[in-house]
Amino acid sequence: MNAEYEEAGRRWMAEAISLARRGAGRTSPNPLVGALVVGPDGKAAGRGWHERAGSSHAEVIALKEAGGLARGGTLYINLEPCAHRGKTPPCAPAVVEAGIARVVAALEDPDPRVAGKGFRILEGGGVAVETGLLAREAARLNEAFITSIEKGRPFVTLKMAMSLDGRIAAASGESRWITGEPARAWAHNFRDRVDAILVGVETLLKDDPLLTARPEGKAGKPLIRVVLDSRLRAPKEARALPPDRGVATIVVALAGGDSSRAVELEKVGAEIVFTEAGPGGRVALVPLLETLGDRGVRHLLVEGGGQVHGSFLRQGMADRVMAFIAPMIIGDDLAPGAVSGGL
Numbered sequence: 001m002n003a004e005y006e007e008a009g010r011r012w013m014a015e016a017i018s019l020a021r022r023g024a025g026r027t028s029p030n031p032l033v034g035a036l037v038v039g040p041d042g043k044a045a046g047r048g049w050h051e052r053a054g055s056s057h058a059e060v061i062a063l064k065e066a067g068g069l070a071r072g073g074t075l076y077i078n079l080e081p082c083a084h085r086g087k088t089p090p091c092a093p094a095v096v097e098a099g100i101a102r103v104v105a106a107l108e109d110p111d112p113r114v115a116g117k118g119f120r121i122l123e124g125g126g127v128a129v130e131t132g133l134l135a136r137e138a139a140r141l142n143e144a145f146i147t148s149i150e151k152g153r154p155f156v157t158l159k160m161a162m163s164l165d166g167r168i169a170a171a172s173g174e175s176r177w178i179t180g181e182p183a184r185a186w187a188h189n190f191r192d193r194v195d196a197i198l199v200g201v202e203t204l205l206k207d208d209p210l211l212t213a214r215p216e217g218k219a220g221k222p223l224i225r226v227v228l229d230s231r232l233r234a235p236k237e238a239r240a241l242p243p244d245r246g247v248a249t250i251v252v253a254l255a256g257g258d259s260s261r262a263v264e265l266e267k268v269g270a271e272i273v274f275t276e277a278g279p280g281g282r283v284a285l286v287p288l289l290e291t292l293g294d295r296g297v298r299h300l301l302v303e304g305g306g307q308v309h310g311s312f313l314r315q316g317m318a319d320r321v322m323a324f325i326a327p328m329i330i331g332d333d334l335a336p337g338a339v340s341g342g343l
Contacts, residue, residue: 012036012044012076013106013134017141019049019058020078025193025221026052029296031109031145033058035077037066037100045069057082059091063098071099078138080109080131083117092118096125104130106138110149144194144299147319153289154195154300157320158309159187160338167330168305168338169206178326187324189215194299196224196292200308204229204238211240211249211303224297225249228283228308232261236268243269252283278315282307285317306340313339 019034027033027050035058037046046069048061059081063070081091081103095103103122108131109115119129139146144155161179162168168178191197191213199211204227213220222245227234232253234241241249248271253262255274262272273291278284292300302312312318323338 008042009076009104009133012038012074013078013104014137015044015047016076017078017106017134017137019047020141022049023051028053028144028195028298029148031079031142033077033079035059035062035075037062037070038074038076039066039069040072040101045073054087057088057091060088060094063094063100066098072101073099074102074104075100076104076133078106078134078141080105080107080114080116081118081122082109082111082114083121084113090118090121092121093125095122096127100127102128102130104133106133106135107131107142110146112149143319148293148298153286153293153317154297155319156289156300156302156312156317157194157322158302158304158312158318159190159322159324160303160309161324161326162338163326163328163330165329165331166337167332167335169330169336178328179324180326183324185216188213188220190322191215191223191301192218192220194223194301195297196226196299197301197303198226198228198308199240199302200304201227201229201233202305202307203303204234204240208239212244222247224292224295226288226292226300227251228304230254230257230277230281230283232257232265232272234265234270236264241265241268241270252288254281254283279311282311285311285315289317306337309339 016034016036020032023032030050030053034049036044039045046062046066048058050058075095081095083090083092122129147155163178192215197211211225213223224247225240229251230253234251248269250273251265251270252273252275254277266272275287276284
């Protein structure tokens, strides 16, 4: 294979990955997928990406746009074509029927319903299959999807805003605002790409946040909001408790908690989930994350205080940490830190 041919393949795959990224925040629990059909003449003939869960898949859109030019051509795609019927028909048979001669896929789909079955359908239909091109970039794009399949829990991102000396608030608890408007706008855009957001009850008590996604220039999607509240201290007046467009806030408490308080919170629309205690008598994270995974949460954003961040880190449940560091020094030993409780 000559260098020019290899470079063209990398360009096509990079474009497929870029197309996939356009669906960010809208396809969950499905993965991000982009597809590009290159005709026998070496020119792009069709492009597509999965726009939202339940809509047409990337391959089908690209093949439809390519029409007859797909016959004898190559399909570049960042993830193995699916082999199972969900809300839409399987894609691998459609690729065969379109007359595609070769499929270049960055990754095999880790979903047990696919996991190589799509490739076998293609090869059984006479389609040549190549894998591994830009695999690292493709894996990074779908890290939440892959983590949730392989570990049975959501991909967890811890987000914290802190001063240069690692403090997230003054000793009085005042934290608005350590970061500036650009950082807050970026954070809202990022919220719009995840499935759920989690805080501790102390954040609810001190800041009374909405915990919604308010991205620039468009309406944010409703998030599953989760509050860790071992002893059910959340005030029923908290702004984050009423459902957001039909999506209830989940308040997680320890089993045996005050049932009367639970009833009060349920009256404003919150869902109360009782769970077992973990290290230090706090909410056990493993069963909680498994429950969220069962509800289709692929990516969880944690915006808690130091205790919550510390719990996730100590229990090995954090996959990424994003730190916004403001050019200031709070300089108070009593001020809360970004991570507390010891690691």
